[in-house]
Amino acid sequence: MPHRITPLFALAFLLVSACVPAQQSGGQLPDFTGLVEENADVVVNISTTSTSSRGATPFGGQMEQLPEFFQEFFKDRFRGQMPERQREHQSMGSGFIVSSDGYILTNNHVVENADEIIVRMNDRREMEAEVVGADARSDIAVLKVDAEGLPTAKIGSSSDLSVGEWVFAIGSPFGFDYTVTSGIVSAKGRSLPRDNYIPFIQSDVAINPGNSGGPLFNMEGEVIGVNSQIYTRSGGFMGVSFAIPMDVAMDVFDQLRNKGSVTRGWLGVMIQEVNRDLAETFGLERPYGALVADVVPDSPAAEAGLQQGDVILAFNGEEITRxxxxxxxxxxxxxxSEAELTVMRGGERIQVPFTVGELPEDGQQAQQQSAEPDTGNRLGLRVEPLPEQLARQWDLDGGVLVTEVGRGPARQAGIRRNDVIRKIGNQGVTGVEEFREAVSGLPAGKPVAVTLIRQGSPRIVALRLPE
Structure with a gap:
């Protein structure tokens, strides 16, 4: 017997249907078909070959299978007598064409130390490429092939991206040419270890070995990033990938093409994050800004009068959130160029003008006291005079060495064994007597900034004694 649909049931069905979110409808999902067809020709596969010299061994490639003692014996016995052997390495990556006369953008790590670079187009043409310039800091390299009338990528602006926006990539993961993957922008302005000068775009687009150097497109078919890195524990994609913003990549591209090298602005400070306690210490309404842990001598920051403990809140009027x-x-x-910093110093906001310097190539640039060790019971730690050897190694003219950290405010503040305490609040600590004096005067229930040296690098923590 067929089911009968009553008017009441029909009304209920319509009401439920109206409550289903629109994004669950298949018609709301993006269609990448046309975008891929329009942009596949601008993507290239890049294969490289490099060679390295390695001394030949009397047992060839099987010597590693011998016990370590025999390996060392034969290496010493035949050292200088065996000819060097050339080993060939091959790797693969991606790139994209940015000018019709053959300029191609990719990652520096894709072509670094390559003896031969072959670029393969979507129409299967292969051309040898030369490196016009490369920049390790941004992981960008510019290649040139001898060709004219090539299809070119539409360059977009990464500053216009929004978190949650759909994006897609075309590349050659594991050598599978012209593989398309898609996802959304997960975050912007990500800072990664050793990559402080790149505000990475984070996405959940599947990126794997071979995708490096390939383009990240928006839904307008514009390249808004260069795929560069992934976060992984397995060696493959785990849902977190990073792309170099196109605004940064094109600035590097222009400099490399025009002059073969890249210059960057430099202030000359070592900075750290501002947490809640530090924010209260410096009179901030919320945690934000960059805390100056140290100032590089003879740097633009030093010439401008920046001081350790300053909190940089804005650069040229743009807020420094982190x-x-x-x-x-x-x-x-x-x-x-002339620039201006908004700085919190001593509870007051001040403007600090400075002249932007050029970032150096490397990007970085006491006597033992006889006093007895101090237990620092109020803080829950033990200190002793700074050893002369450590003072010379880190070029310090005073301080106290933390030898033990027990339960208490010091541990809660993050102070560790072997830290060197240089300053408590506004009082310098040159030795144990000054340390005792500074600790005795600490207020209860109020955070105080403590300046440390940890493994040679300055750091500031917020210490709070219980009420």
Missing amino acids: SSDLPPKVGQADVG
Whole structure:
């Protein structure tokens, strides 16, 4: 017997249907078909070959299977008598064409130390490429092939991206040419270890070995990033990938093409994050800004009068929400240009003008006291005079060495064994007597900034004694 649909049931069905979110409808999902067809020709596969010399061994490639003692014996016995052997390495990556006369953008790590670079187009043409310039800091390289009338990518602006926006990539993961993957923008302005000058775009687009150097497109078919890195524990994609913003990549591209090298702005400070306790210590209404842990001598910051303990709140009027926001902003400023910092110092906001310097190539630039060790019971730690050897190694003219950290405010503040305490609040600590005096005067229930040296690097923590 057929089911009968009553008017009441029909009304209920319509009401339920109206409550289903629109994004669950298949018609709301993006269609990448036309975008892929339009943009596949601008993507290239890049294969490289490099060779390295290695001394030949009397047992060839099987020597590693011998016990270590025999390996060392034969290496010493035949050292200098066996000819060097050339080993050939091959790798693969992706790139995209940015000018019709053959300029191609990719990652530096794709072509680094390559003896031969072959670029393969979508129509299967293969051309040998030369490196016009490369920049390790941004992981960008510019290649050139001898060709004219090539299809070119539409270059977009990464500053227009929004978190949650759909994006897609075309590349050659594991050598599978012209593989398309898609996802959304997960975050913007990510700072990664050793990459302080790049505000990475994070996405969940599947990126794997071979995708490096390929384009990240928006839904307008514009390249808004260069796929560069992934976060992984397995060696493959785990849902977190990073792309170099196109605004940064094109600035590097223009410099490499025009002059073969890249210059970046430089301030000359070592910075750290501002947490809640530090924010209260410095009179901030919320945790933000970049705390100056140290000032590099003879740097633009030193010439401008920046001080340890300053909190940089803005660069040229742009707020510094996290400390990682500052290096990219300074790095993209023109060398020699005038800039201004908004700084919190002593509870007051001041404006500090400075002249932007040029980032150096490496990007970085006491007597033992006889006093007895101090237990520092109020803090829950033990200190002793700074050893002379450590003072010379780190070029310090005073301080106390933390030898033990027990339960208490010091541990809660993050102070560790072997830290060197240099300053408590506004009082310098040159030795144990000064340390005792500074600790005795600490107020209860109020955070105080403590300046440390940890493994040679300055750091500031917020210490709070219980009421």
